Amino acid sequence: MSRVVPDAAEPGAGAAASVLLRVAVIDDHELVREGLASIIGGHHGLDAEVVYCGASVAAAALAGPEIVLLDIDLGPGSTSVRHGVIALQDAGAKVLVVSAFEDAPAVRSALEVGALGFVPKRVSIETLVEAITTVARGELYLSIDLAAILAASAETPNLSPRELDALRLYASGLKLTAVGHRMGISPHTVKEYLDRVRVKYANIGRDVRTRTELYAQANRDGLLDEGD
Incomplete structure (x- = not known):
């Protein structure tokens, strides 16, 4: 039978740890924490106890849970997902x-640093329980739709350095004339570079006609990071 442990540091909380799966929930919204705790603590398919840690990664680490349900956005000044x-x-x-969040960069960044699973908050209770039990076995859990998102985003256009410069400047909000001035070329040449970027995106099945669409797709692909 599942139960809930009100506090991570409560004396005697480890008494049932040998027989119950200890699950910590880390989220900056109390309503979400309470909802997840209620699901985990009351589901017949889980032999688990829930450890409350608020939005604190440090508190969860000290509590010694076997599984942690972690939100990737814990508010301003919080610990990064990495x-x-x-x-x-x-x-x-x-x-x-x-x-x-369920975009490709969010999913990929979590998995790359070692998370064993990723589920959107919109999933059903049964899907969440399946994810918890899968991760508890040390296996990777990723839903079919998220796997498809990752697969679709795996390919990015192969841009030349000048095409990339034009894309980044244009995506920053500059007009063609200003981009050309920064790059030392004419606005017409800037447009040619951007047209090439759009063609390369079209060749991998992505339609990015407007500035907004171009910015959104390039940002998802990590092409706007000046550190690249």
Whole structure:
């Protein structure tokens, strides 16, 4: 039978740890934490206890859970998903990300640093339970739709350095004339570079006609990061 442990540091909380799966829920919204705790603590398919840690990765790490449900956006000044996953792994926990975000960069960044699963907050209770039990076995959990999103985003256009410069400047909000001035070329040449970018996107099945569409897609693909 499942039960809920009100506080991570409550004396005697580890008494049932040998027989119950200890699950910590980290989210900056109390309503979400309470909802997840209620599902986990009351579901007949889970032999688990829930450890409350608020929005604190550090508290969860100290509590010693076997599974952590981690939101990737814990508010301003919070621990990044990268540091959060690594800290929890170092504490011996398996991490299942539960997030309102489900774009390819969010999923990929979580999995790359070691999260064993990623589920959107829109999933059904049964799907969440399946994800928890899968991760508890040390196996990767990723729904079919998220796997498809990752597969579709795997290919990015092969842009030349000048095409990339034009894309970044144009996506920043500059007009063609201003982009040309920054690059030392004519606005007409800037347009040619951007047209080539759009053609290359079209060749991999992505339609980016407007500035907004171009910005959104390039941002998802990580092409606007000046550190690249």
